[in-house]
Amino acid sequence: MTEISFPIKIHGLSKVYRGKKWQRVAALRQLELTVRSGEIFGFLGPNGAGKSTTIKTLVGLIRPTEGRVTLFGQPAGMAGARQRVGYLPENPAFPDTLTGREFLALVAHSFGLARQQGLMAAERVLDMLDLTTAAGRPIRSYSKGMVQRLGLAQTLLHDPDLYILDEPMSGLDPIGRALVKDIILDLKAKGKTVFFSTHVTADVERVCDRIGVIVGGVLQAQRDVAGLLREGVEGYFCRVSNCPDKVLQPFGYKGRDDVVQELFVPRDRFNDFASQLFRSGGSFDLVEPQRRDIENYFLSLVRQAGEL
Amino acid sequence: MMRRLGIFAFFGVLLTLYVQLLGPVRQVMEQRPFVEKLGLIPHPQALKLLFPDFRALLGATILGRVTLYFGGLVEHFDDPRLLVKAVDYPAMSRAIHTAVKLDPYNMDAYYFGQAVLVWDVGKYRLANELLEYGMRYRNWDWQLPFFVGFNKAYFLGDLEGAAKMYMRAGELSGAAMFKTLAGRYLQEVGKTEMAIGYLETQLAGARIASVKKVLRLRLTAFKALRQIEEAVDGYRRRYGEWPLGLEDLTARGMLAEIPEDPYGGRFYLTEDHRVRTTSKFSLTLGAGKKKKVDVTPEETLRDD
Amino acid sequence: MTLLGATLKGIFRDRVFRGLLMVLVVFAAIPAVSTLSMRQVVSLCLTLCLSLSSLVLLVLALFLGGTVLWRDLDRRYCHALLSLPLSRERYLWERYAGIALFLGLSALVLGGMTWLVTSFVAAGYPPGRPILWTVVFGCIALDLLKCLLLVAFAFCFSAFSTSFFLPIFGTIAIYLVGGASQGVHDYLRSSAATDISLAVRRLADSLYYLLPNFSLFDIKLYAIYGLPLQTSQLLLSGGYFLVYTLLLLGLSGWIFARRQIP
Numbered sequence A: 001m002t003e004i005s006f007p008i009k010i011h012g013l014s015k016v017y018r019g020k021k022w023q024r025v026a027a028l029r030q031l032e033l034t035v036r037s038g039e040i041f042g043f044l045g046p047n048g049a050g051k052s053t054t055i056k057t058l059v060g061l062i063r064p065t066e067g068r069v070t071l072f073g074q075p076a077g078m079a080g081a082r083q084r085v086g087y088l089p090e091n092p093a094f095p096d097t098l099t100g101r102e103f104l105a106l107v108a109h110s111f112g113l114a115r116q117q118g119l120m121a122a123e124r125v126l127d128m129l130d131l132t133t134a135a136g137r138p139i140r141s142y143s144k145g146m147v148q149r150l151g152l153a154q155t156l157l158h159d160p161d162l163y164i165l166d167e168p169m170s171g172l173d174p175i176g177r178a179l180v181k182d183i184i185l186d187l188k189a190k191g192k193t194v195f196f197s198t199h200v201t202a203d204v205e206r207v208c209d210r211i212g213v214i215v216g217g218v219l220q221a222q223r224d225v226a227g228l229l230r231e232g233v234e235g236y237f238c239r240v241s242n243c244p245d246k247v248l249q250p251f252g253y254k255g256r257d258d259v260v261q262e263l264f265v266p267r268d269r270f271n272d273f274a275s276q277l278f279r280s281g282g283s284f285d286l287v288e289p290q291r292r293d294i295e296n297y298f299l300s301l302v303r304q305a306g307e308l
Numbered sequence B: 001m002m003r004r005l006g007i008f009a010f011f012g013v014l015l016t017l018y019v020q021l022l023g024p025v026r027q028v029m030e031q032r033p034f035v036e037k038l039g040l041i042p043h044p045q046a047l048k049l050l051f052p053d054f055r056a057l058l059g060a061t062i063l064g065r066v067t068l069y070f071g072g073l074v075e076h077f078d079d080p081r082l083l084v085k086a087v088d089y090p091a092m093s094r095a096i097h098t099a100v101k102l103d104p105y106n107m108d109a110y111y112f113g114q115a116v117l118v119w120d121v122g123k124y125r126l127a128n129e130l131l132e133y134g135m136r137y138r139n140w141d142w143q144l145p146f147f148v149g150f151n152k153a154y155f156l157g158d159l160e161g162a163a164k165m166y167m168r169a170g171e172l173s174g175a176a177m178f179k180t181l182a183g184r185y186l187q188e189v190g191k192t193e194m195a196i197g198y199l200e201t202q203l204a205g206a207r208i209a210s211v212k213k214v215l216r217l218r219l220t221a222f223k224a225l226r227q228i229e230e231a232v233d234g235y236r237r238r239y240g241e242w243p244l245g246l247e248d249l250t251a252r253g254m255l256a257e258i259p260e261d262p263y264g265g266r267f268y269l270t271e272d273h274r275v276r277t278t279s280k281f282s283l284t285l286g287a288g289k290k291k292k293v294d295v296t297p298e299e300t301l302r303d304d
Numbered sequence C: 001m002t003l004l005g006a007t008l009k010g011i012f013r014d015r016v017f018r019g020l021l022m023v024l025v026v027f028a029a030i031p032a033v034s035t036l037s038m039r040q041v042v043s044l045c046l047t048l049c050l051s052l053s054s055l056v057l058l059v060l061a062l063f064l065g066g067t068v069l070w071r072d073l074d075r076r077y078c079h080a081l082l083s084l085p086l087s088r089e090r091y092l093w094e095r096y097a098g099i100a101l102f103l104g105l106s107a108l109v110l111g112g113m114t115w116l117v118t119s120f121v122a123a124g125y126p127p128g129r130p131i132l133w134t135v136v137f138g139c140i141a142l143d144l145l146k147c148l149l150l151v152a153f154a155f156c157f158s159a160f161s162t163s164f165f166l167p168i169f170g171t172i173a174i175y176l177v178g179g180a181s182q183g184v185h186d187y188l189r190s191s192a193a194t195d196i197s198l199a200v201r202r203l204a205d206s207l208y209y210l211l212p213n214f215s216l217f218d219i220k221l222y223a224i225y226g227l228p229l230q231t232s233q234l235l236l237s238g239g240y241f242l243v244y245t246l247l248l249l250g251l252s253g254w255i256f257a258r259r260q261i262p
């Protein structure tokens, strides 16, 4: 019964689209994924990898060809399963004859919020996303970024436990991106669960607890971001002083005329280098870890999958 | 600056061309043949199946077109001899029959049929068929049996049938006047008088200029007839014998001159001393008209 | 705000009601046109008013019924709306109710206009027979029911179609066939049609019973000529509408709930 408490549980999910001329597109293959409560999960993958397909299955817009998907233990696709979920569609669009405020009232009503409660919640999220001045205008007058922010506001409105965001940062300017990251971190601090997709690795590093990389409809890996960052350190860039050249030479240092001594030390030889340095009377001026970042990790997985 | 000038020139040239076209367009449209002007009317059954919701509207539209078409010919009415050439009676008849198939309650159709079509073309039996079809639907309306009765008595000589119709009109209207009508038709003298009465009633109720003009023309003819009939009676009273011909009336000063039949016919005296006209008060039956007008619709009217 | 309210608001914001008010200007011309009639000015006036009302309701039904769902799908509003905890059936029915409410309101306005114009004309040209106002308003009400049935058809088509082509033209086809079906049926029963083959008769018969019969909703001639009408016929039409529409809405909901929205 503990499984039931998982905000997202995907088991053996496959999806085949039937395209034009009865063409079949296998968008997802045997996807296994669990998102734990309170986790920020980044769903990383190149364009066309199947991120949106996964997310649309989660919120019941499409049905799986195979497999089981549950939200808090309830089968996805049932209206009730979405009660505790805030969903931001990819490139969202909202009934554009309504004003932002009216649309939020519609959302609040559908989540069963009382009128007064809904109004207050709407003002809170409008303010949070800097939409208060535009809230009385019809959505058709909004810019792309404003619509995206309204989409985020709409997910926050009823204070759900699980956020499913499809490319939340796309279409936003740098200020907007920073805002979204802050919001996500804020949600994490409140113990909420966030599942978001992106194809930009830089979005992932600062905010995610865990990432899953999907390429060609297959989940290639799931990793803990902290561990990945730790493991990713390949060596250190060091600036030392008063060190004899013979200590430095085995690390590929070629004697230079100037006073500044700089070199790269691989991770597994760092301890060795440090003890030699101290023994010879030298000292560190600067040590900088050199990491293979998530971008590289991502690219290597994509390469493995044969998509590059 | 050049751009502005170009825009002005563009619209200027096109507007001038448009204005230039207006005249020729109007001319061509005015010179269309009659059938085309009245419009080709699709088969009523097809219309009914396609637009069942709008059958009353279609019926009214067709009649509106007939009225406008007929009204447009009003300049010809001063010379009725030209009228029969100008008016496309078969097309009007078809249009009216289509209209009543679409909306069998439409009184305008029966009224127009009776006031214009029947008399001018002289198809009394066809007219009565149309009117009796209408009586099955407008079963509250006294005018239809009144029209049928008049046609029967005056044109078809079916006095018994006419009497029945007048009784029916009397029952429906509750007016006593119809009860006496049948009896008065039995006498020849009353006949012309009644026709004049009938026409005067119709004229009083007429609202469309073209119809009024037609009725007035007919009234003129009947008044001429009455004038001659009165002269014949006066001749007999004064001289104790019947005139042998209408020339006797002018010769002996009973009439200054024989009035003209506005329908282009010639008044004459029958063997039994009755006044008749060669035109039979019909444009197509009139003297010298060899043209036969067939106004029979493609289909007979039946209930559906 | 409910989805029903949002639907209604959306229709107003699209200036559909303003369009309707523009059409009302046409009503102002009706008294003048009516005087073209030789013998039945009031009847012609009623013919024009009722036909115009019928046409306006039909156009609204086709336009709204055919485009509202299609637009949600085409502009991808559906992704935002259907991911709310709102069942697909509920979504569809609230949209329908919104359109129905708007059409009802339009019928009310058109009925008011008909009353106004006809009363004005009748004051100048007293009609030969009294105007039966209940039948006149009943006629507009039945027109409304017919249009609501058409909207249900448009929804049914929209539930599985991706373009607005099928909803609009399919509904027009239903309108034409449903209007003609009684006429065809009567013709096939008449003596004129004895040489028509059995297969054709069977086909026509099954279509007659399967497709809606809009003749049931047409009492224009009764309204125009003040012919008395039995209440039972109105009740029968109302019941027929209710059963048929609920069937269609149920079917649309069932289809739409199974639809993939990629």
Ligand SMILES: Nc1ncnc2c1ncn2[C@@H]1O[C@H](COP(=O)(O)OP(=O)(O)O)[C@@H](O)[C@H]1O
Pocket: A017, A018, A019, A025, A026, A027, A045, A046, A047, A048, A049, A050, A051, A052, A053, A054, C262
């Ligand atoms: N409606 C559809 N019909 C056919 N193929 C589709 C459809 N939607 C997506 N696909 C295909 O499924 C794959 C995954 O698409 P998607 O989930 O949108 O990718 P992502 O969101 O990761 O960019 C792509 O190859 C795409 O072409």
Ligand SMILES: [Mg+2]
Pocket: A048, A051, A052, A053, A090
């Ligand atoms: Mg995507």
